[in-house]
Amino acid sequence: MAQAASKTCEICVSAPGSHYCIDCEEYxxxxxxxxHNRQKLSRNHAFQKATDLIPEGKSKCSKHKEELTLLCNTCNVPVCTSCVAGKHNKHDFSKIVDAIAQLREENETKIRAKTNDANQNLKKIEDSLKSFDNSVESVIKAINDEGNMIKRMVDKSVAEMIVLVKEQSKKEKEKLTIMLSDARSVLAAGQTLDRKRKALDKTRHDGGMVQKINTMTEEINKLKINSLLEFPNISFNRKSVAEDDIRRMIGTYTIR
Ligand SMILES: [Zn+2]
Ligand SMILES: [Zn+2]
Ligand SMILES: [Zn+2]
Ligand SMILES: [Zn+2]
Structure with a gap:
């Protein structure tokens, strides 16, 4: 057992015992x-600097002045071998070194469990970060795809609408063209009659002329001025599409 007072090597008993083997409890x-560390059996023994050790006095039983080598599990206090027969009679004991070893092992197990949990959390967070990034990417792609599809639909509708406007306005324009040529031929006929009238004025004013004037009157009466049909008209009714309408058209996303 360790002897605090001497702190001389307990093996050669000459040099100062500056190291304490925790496993053998010797200086x-x-x-x-x-x-000691080269011997097969004690190769893994752990050493502590003698100066770091808790002063021996504190680990001695105050009643029996003996080393507190045992732990009373019933009272949860360190006791000496003499205490076992006294106040702690028939209590449950374990060696302090064993208790320490057990506590260390328990702590090691607890630390390992916590670091394992932390590691698993880390992995879960990293995984979810990655999958969230992927989800964000696919949402962006979907918005883009939907937008492009709507753009193509808009382009197609615009082109189709323009074709329709051109086709339908062509029919209306044809009606106007017919009206125009009718008006032109009426005008030409009127001008012809006017020339005939002037020529007739220059001939002799006799009975034959009366006949000719009557014929001209008939021709004038035959000349029909068509009443004008309704003129075609076209105008555009703006639907006033707002950016919000477009967004609603593309779709929605939910983010939590
Ligand atoms: Zn020695
Ligand atoms: Zn040892
Ligand atoms: Zn005691
Ligand atoms: Zn006890």
């Missing part, structure tokens, strides 16, 4: 420590 000098 070692520099040389003996090296040898």
């Amino acid at each position: 070692y000098c520099e040389n003996c420590k090296l040898l």
Whole structure:
């Protein structure tokens, strides 16, 4: 067992015991420590600097002045071997080194569990970040695709509407053209009659002339001025499409 007062190597009992083997609970000098760590059985023993050790006095039973090597599990206090027969009679005990080993193991297990959980969370977050990025990309693509489709539909509708306007206005224009040529021929006939009238004025005013004037009157009466048909007209009624209407047309998305 460790002897705080001496702190001399417990192996060679000459050099200062500046190292404490936690597993053997013994002080070692520099040389003996090296040898200890080379031996197969104690290769993995952990050393602590003697100066870092808690002063021995504090781990001694205040009643029996013996080392507190046991832990009373019933009272959850460290006790010495003499305490076992006294106040803590028939209580449940374990060696302090075992209790420490168990506590260390428990802590190690707890830390491992927590780091595992943290790791899993990290992975879940990274995964969801990646899949969220992918979802955002596909939503953007869908909006783009839908928009392009609407643009193509708009282009097609505009082209079709223009073709329709041209076709229908052509028919109306044809009616106007017929009216125009009718009016032209009436005008030409009128001008011809006027020339005939002037020529007739220059001939002799006799009985034959009366006959000719009557014939001319008949021709004048025959000349029909057609009443005008309704003129065609075309105008555009704007639907006043707002940007909101376009957005509604494209679709909606939900983000949580
Ligand atoms: Zn030594
Ligand atoms: Zn050892
Ligand atoms: Zn005691
Ligand atoms: Zn007890």
